[in-house]
Amino acid sequence: MTTLPMTAILSDYKPMASFTSPIQLLRGILALLTIPPLTAIVCLSAMTDVRWFRKSKSQAQQFPRAWGRILCRLANIRVRVEGGEQLDQAKPYIFIGNHCSMADIMAFSGYITHDYRWIAKKELFAIPIFGTGMKAVDFISIDRSHGREAVQSLNDAAQRIAEGSSVILFPEGTRSPDGRLQPFKTGAVMLAIKAGVEVVPVGFNGTYQALPKGKLLSRGGEVVLRIGTPLPTKNFKAKDKQELAAILQQRVAELLDECHLPVPSSMEAASISLPN
Structure with missing residues (x-):
């Protein structure tokens, strides 16, 4: 029910590293084979x-x-979730997190109980059964092309969010190749500014170790989703998108284990203080 699974995993397959046990190998194979029929x-x-x-x-x-x-x-x-008590179940949010594994989607889908929707590119809604299923649970379509249609699609998504639909976004744009936090792009930030709802930083810890980018089979392990303090966006304008992106990157970094932090030079742009 997410924007993933089999094609995205297979698109960048690399040989699998050795497993710690034959049992984990079997579990990884079982999980992989289960994705299509379960979906x-x-x-x-x-x-x-x-x-x-x-x-x-x-x-x-x-x-x-x-x-x-x-x-x-x-x-x-x-999976363990920390900080979920900060969320108001009656309020819409935009969840913003680091993205280093397909396990991010599995863990967030399974263990975040707040009522939210995934945003998926419009082409996925045309897939039989899969697309119809996404429409049934009110997932939000976005046009990732350029031009008037893309702008209108962004405005429509922002309106949906403002009317009460929480969503989860990964501003890095793609999975991290090494599990470390990458710079945030401003597309997701512009959606947050247009919607005007609070943004909740989320730190995905352990998902890269469990299922690195380019691997087909899970290595297993513990995953911790850390939920940060919601950040109001109503005082930010379109011209502030770079500033807000840096602030959100810093907020997410504060929720990550050291192994997921970027090298110091890439965090310099994110060391912006919050405005009064």
Whole structure:
């Protein structure tokens, strides 16, 4: 139920490193083989639930949540969430996090209970079953091309968020090749400014070690999602996008273990103090 799984994983496959045990190897293979059928089952279940049973897109989020939890358990990825008590379940947020693994999506989908939606490029909504399932649970389509359509798509997404739809974004734009925090792009920041809702920094710790970029099979291990203090964005304007990107990068960095921090030179731009 996310914008991922099989094509993104296979696109940059590299040979798998040795495992600590044959059991973990088997668990990694089982999790990988489970992704396609489980995704189809979850999509069909969500569509059925929304159309014929409870007809609640909010309650149907249990299906992508189950998707994430099942895959994490199969892959021996043990997830712990810290700081979730700071969230107001009645408020919309834009969650902003570092992105270093497909395990980020599995862990966030499975263990963050706040009512939120994923943003997916519009082409994915055309995929049979998968796209229909995303529409059923109200995922947000975004046009990643250039021109008037892309601008309108961004405005529509911002309106959806302002009206109460929380979302999760990865401002680095792609997974980190080494697990370390990369510079934030301003596209996600502009969406936050347009929506005017609070931004919540999230630190994904341990996901790179569990499933590095370019690997097919999980190594397992503990993952910690650290939730930071929500940051208001109403005082930021479009001209402040670089400043806000640097602030958010710093906020996320504060939630990361040392192994995920960028080299010092790349953090210099993020050492901007919050405005009064």
